[in-house]
Amino acid sequence: MDTKYDNLPESGDRIVYVRPVKVADLPEDVRGQAKGLDEVYALHDARGERLALVSDRRLAFVLARQNDLAPVNVH
Numbered sequence: 736m737d738t739k740y741d742n743l744p745e746s747g748d749r750i751v752y753v754r755p756v757k758v759a760d761l762p763e764d765v766r767g768q769a770k771g772l773d774e775v776y777a778l779h780d781a782r783g784e785r786l787a788l789v790s791d792r793r794l795a796f797v798l799a800r801q802n803d804l805a806p807v808n809v810h
Contacts, residue, residue: 757773
């Protein structure tokens with residue numbers, strides 16, 4: 736199929752991966768900012784570099800889209 740979809744990124748650089756992260760696995764200084772959460776969500780680029788940590792999955796997807804990125808859920 737050669738159908739073009741307007742909402743897909745032009746290259747892999749626009750994709751970010753969203754995955755849950757246990758707060759206990761984060762560095763101590765970051766754990767202190769989690770304010771009672773057991774899990775946060777990380778956004779990673781294609782190289783695996785962590786771009787952001789947010790409190791919930793919905794916010795991770797909103798943040799990605801607000802920055803013209805295409806979020807993909809990682810289990």
